[in-house]
Amino acid sequence: xASPSTKKLGRPIKHNEQARDALIQAARHxxxxxxxxxxxxxxLSDAAGVNSALIKYYFGNKQGLYKAMILEVTGQVMSNIxxxxxxxxxxxxxxxxxxxxKVMACSPEFPLLMLKEVxxxxxxxxEFFLEQIGSTHLKVIDAVYSYFASKGLVKEGVDPVxxxxxxxxxxxxxxxxxxxMLKMEGIEYDESFLESLIQHNTMLMTSGLFNMDERx
Numbered sequence: 001x002a003s004p005s006t007k008k009l010g011r012p013i014k015h016n017e018q019a020r021d022a023l024i025q026a027a028r029h030x031x032x033x034x035x036x037x038x039x040x041x042x043x044l045s046d047a048a049g050v051n052s053a054l055i056k057y058y059f060g061n062k063q064g065l066y067k068a069m070i071l072e073v074t075g076q077v078m079s080n081i082x083x084x085x086x087x088x089x090x091x092x093x094x095x096x097x098x099x100x101x102k103v104m105a106c107s108p109e110f111p112l113l114m115l116k117e118v119x120x121x122x123x124x125x126x127e128f129f130l131e132q133i134g135s136t137h138l139k140v141i142d143a144v145y146s147y148f149a150s151k152g153l154v155k156e157g158v159d160p161v162x163x164x165x166x167x168x169x170x171x172x173x174x175x176x177x178x179x180x181m182l183k184m185e186g187i188e189y190d191e192s193f194l195e196s197l198i199q200h201n202t203m204l205m206t207s208g209l210f211n212m213d214e215r216x
Contacts, residue, residue, distance in 0.1 A: 022048035027069040032109035094202040111175040
């Protein structure tokens with residue numbers, strides 16, 4: 001009979017993907033609230049309501065879970081945008097803002113995590129983060145430009161890289177300001193405010209970078 005130290009962790013009999021998803025959600029909450037090194041494996045497993053051994057089973061270690069969480073959140077919005085592009089059902093740049101906002105509303109602290117990782121270099125997976133953004137996510141944002149430009153909706157002479165910077169700035173920067181807006185202006189990022197923000201950003205993009213007939 002194998003001793004506890006030599007027994008291998010078998011495939012979980014119960015919960016399977018539910019357990020994995022619960023760990024992703026726990027990581028999403030914990031890592032955006034606290035520094036990486038202040039979040040323990042026990043804390044993550046307790047928050048997910050699963051055995052801590054499942055972190056090793058599904059992700060290898062804490063860093064693997066952290067990376068999976070990053071891909072989960074950023075992948076959601078990019079997947080939504082890809083769906084629009086593939087289905088050719090864009091009606092306005094507001095679709096892009098709405099897709100991003102829907103994901104961020106579920107994890108509003110995530111842009112701060114991205115800020116710490118990419119800009120301030122205070123995280124543990126900066127190179128991984130940059131690789132994922134550069135190799136996958138920026139291509140999706142650039143495809144947004146290509147989509148509207150191919151339909152003749154982008155003004156002549158608009159630089160694709162500057163278009164990307166403007167679009168990403170309008171999508172991400174308001175989330176950096178969320179806590180300050182609440183404290184200084186009493187503004188909560190509820191459904192009503194976020195819809196107003198989507199319409200405002202749509203107006204800015206279409207007025208400055210699009211032909212007038214795209215503004216709707």
